[in-house]
Amino acid sequence: MARKARQKLGEILVAQGAATQAQVEEAATTAKARRMRLGEALVDASVCQFEQVAKALAEQFGVPYIDLQKPEDIAKIDIAKLDATFKKTLVLPMVGPGRLRLVIHDPMDLDGLEMLRFRIGDFEQGGIASRRSIEGFIKGGGSGGAAKRGPDQQLMSSSMDKSVDRSMDRSVDKSIDIDEAPIIKLSERVIVSAVHSRASDIHIEPYEDHVRLRYRIDGECVVRERFPKNIQNALLSRFKLLAGVNIAEKRVPQDGRIKFPVPRIDDEGNPQRDANGAPIVDQIDFRVSTCPAHYGESVVLRILRPDSVRIGLLNLGFEQDSLDTFNKIIRRPNGIFLVTGPTGSGKTTTLYSALDVLNTPDRKIITAEDPVEYNFNGINQVQIREHIGLTFNAVLKSMLRQAPNIILVGEIRDREVADIAIQAALTGHLVFSTLHTNDAPSAITRLIDMGVKPFLVASSIQAIMAQRLGRVLCPKCKTLDDAPDPKFLKLCDIPREEAMGRVMKAVGCPACNGGYKGRKAIFEMMIMNAEIRDLAFQRAGISKLRAAAIRGGMRSLLGDGRIKILKGVTTPEEVAKYAQIEGFDPSEVAKA
16 A cells, blocks of 8 residues: 655645745745745744644644643653753653653754764654744743743744754754864764774765764674764864864875773673772773765774783684694794784784783883884884884884894885894894785795895794684574585585584674674684795795695684684684685585
């Protein structure tokens, strides 16, 4: 059955006798030219009263009209809940259990209502009253003050309607003060909500008619909110102000940092308190990046959690044999230990976790980073600033004169940095660094392609570890998968007979994100031996290096992921995102 079309506001006013058809048409032309509501144009032309427009809106949207001059309607308002947020946005909470119901004045302001939902949570429209009567009710302290005003006061109120805060009106001027309380509260809520949701990034992305807010949770981007376009400049400027970057500069990318206090909560969402009953507040660091885009600046906040690099090596996802090997490698007196993988694969967390173990008073540790993401007591951390000449090359040369035991280079980006890191390793230092390659054997060919001499690569590197971050199943809701998808089993090289009774699947519950909660890494650890060093010296290809590494005991990314699947830690679908058996054609499964 077709849905009945909603009657137009002008038709309702004509039917009620509040206006003629000619007056409605003239007001519609005026409203379009002045970018205002039809009701506002009729009131400005003295054709209708505010209350008549509100009654017509109530009929149009099928909700009760609330007359705040009548005691029986005043009794429907919950005065105890009427806090500053409701007063600022000119809405009134209604008495009653269950879902929050509000009296509003403009049901056509969809952007404003969506913004209000983000501020106070979900609600339903319980009734409509005129803006003037809601304003008078609030000013009268909840006593229906609008009913007692004289003609002069009513005239003053009519003129005030054009200048009061229109935070829920799309016809408002789009330049909102960034120091206004609603924008401050909104930005704070975005930050706190992201931290409590276990997000790693906050993405604020302008589009043609709205601003999209996304959180990256466990590696997956999730849309959390769509803000009205008219708050875009104020919201972005607020974050730029917090980050300490130039608010007026919108043409070039900028980087900044924010330190923000966030209340700590438990797994049930309740605030945690100390022994004295005071809320526990964590100071969270955010790395902020702005980038000019077609519809305005895109802003990304990377959430830097201090506890994420102190979770312990075992919690990173190592199997016991790999952990034993890792602990031996990081305790060697010299050489280079490389961690490879794409952006966001957890390389920095792994290296910081190693430094946390090695950070003792008898060792001197220096790092060169761009940027310094986490602060450690007892470690000398240097922030790279290329615009003043403080480059990786300059810092590394200075480091060698500081007599360190351990050096961490944030990333090997070019031949000069690689050469200095190798020289440091050959002169008795243990060097940690990262490289962007797909797997461990590729790191050797990448360094040689940079121009590093093969014999230096072969002699200085002790081990190379590749890693990826994959989501792990929620322990509260995961369940046995009675019919695992054969395509993903094949991709992960798991026979169906071996999978039955061992492979788990994601279900989803209030405690997780679609059946997954948290992430762990899958690793492949390549230890340099005589065969691999000889192949590196000969500039051998990746396939030969990989074959030699596997003969030497390396377990591939797929092999490590396979173990985690059969242990019920993650799913074949998740591992297949990062590692798959070579030469597999998915159509083979369909044919079978």
